[in-house]
Amino acid sequence: MALTPKQQRFVAEYLIDLNATQAAIRAGYSAKTAKQIGQRLLTFVDVKAAIDAAIAKRSKSTEISADAVLQRFWSIATADANEIVEYRRTCCRYCHGRGNRYQRTQGELERDRAAHDVLVRAHQANSKEPHPGTFATMGGDGYDARKPPHPDCSECFGEGEGRTHIKDTRLLSAAAKCLYAGVKQTKEGIEAKLNDQHAALVNVARHLGMFEDVVKIKDGDLPDLTKMAPDELAALLTALRPLFAPPHLGGRGTADGA
Numbered sequence: 097m098a099l100t101p102k103q104q105r106f107v108a109e110y111l112i113d114l115n116a117t118q119a120a121i122r123a124g125y126s127a128k129t130a131k132q133i134g135q136r137l138l139t140f141v142d143v144k145a146a147i148d149a150a151i152a153k154r155s156k157s158t159e160i161s162a163d164a165v166l167q168r169f170w171s172i173a174t175a176d177a178n179e180i181v182e183y184r185r186t187c188c189r190y191c192h193g194r195g196n197r198y199q200r201t202q203g204e205l206e207r208d209r210a211a212h213d214v215l216v217r218a219h220q221a222n223s224k225e226p227h228p229g230t231f232a233t234m235g236g237d238g239y240d241a242r243k244p245p246h247p248d249c250s251e252c253f254g255e256g257e258g259r260t261h262i263k264d265t266r267l268l269s270a271a272a273k274c275l276y277a278g279v280k281q282t283k284e285g286i287e288a289k290l291n292d293q294h295a296a297l298v299n300v301a302r303h304l305g306m307f308e309d310v311v312k313i314k315d316g317d318l319p320d321l322t323k324m325a326p327d328e329l330a331a332l333l334t335a336l337r338p339l340f341a342p343p344h345l346g347g348r349g350t351a352d353g354a
């Protein structure tokens with residue numbers, strides 16, 4: 097049975113935003129009953145076939161496939177956030193200094209020595225200027241903030257100092273590029289933004305039908321665990337256990353099956 101012109105209009109409108117109610121209104125159906133009519137139209141075999149054909153054609157023309165979308169979610173879910181931002185514990189100024197004393201980089205040492213020389217010359221030119229004393233090299237040069245802490249350091253006791261390091265995002269792997277969502281300037285400094293790995297994993301699981309027997313996830317919402325009946329919750333946990341439980345409890349130990 098061919099579609100009526102009004103049904104054809106509904107199909108065309110539905111393809112714009114995939115909202116059956118709004119599509120029914122725009123196609124000229126009564127706004128009062130648009131919700132019911134929209135839902136009913138979607139169950140008509142001919143309407144459904146027309147929509148499916150148009151979506152398939154659109155996917156082909158833009159080369160977007162469900163596989164590509166799924167692959168992208170999987171990349172987000174499994175990318176290593178450490179590729180983008182690291183929290184490091186590295187040496188303090190005293191860790192590797194000679195005699196456990198304050199250490200500078202070679203450049204810092206040269207600058208400080210030059211500043212000291214200026215004070216010495218000022219004193220030589222005018223004895224009323226105070227003499228700065230002899231220049232103290234203290235722990236010497238060679239400070240490198242990337243080195244690990246020294247376990248015997250008398251200042252930090254081997255704990256070092258915490259530093260946040262954001263990587264050069266031009267050099268990220270393909271998966272990490274999917275996870276990376278830009279940077280933000282805050283009062284405290286630069287903040288790296290990441291896409292939601294948990295949501296991506298849930299999307300993959302939904303696509304694979306992993307939750308279907310257990311609980312319906314409606315309209316993209318996660319189930320509210322506090323509102324689930326005890327038997328539903330137990331069923332959900334049973335379904336998830338193989339994914340997350342450690343091997344001695346019969347699981348795979350990790351969420352990605354690695």
Ligand SMILES: [Zn+2]
Nearest residue numbers: 188191249252
């Ligand atoms: Zn130290």
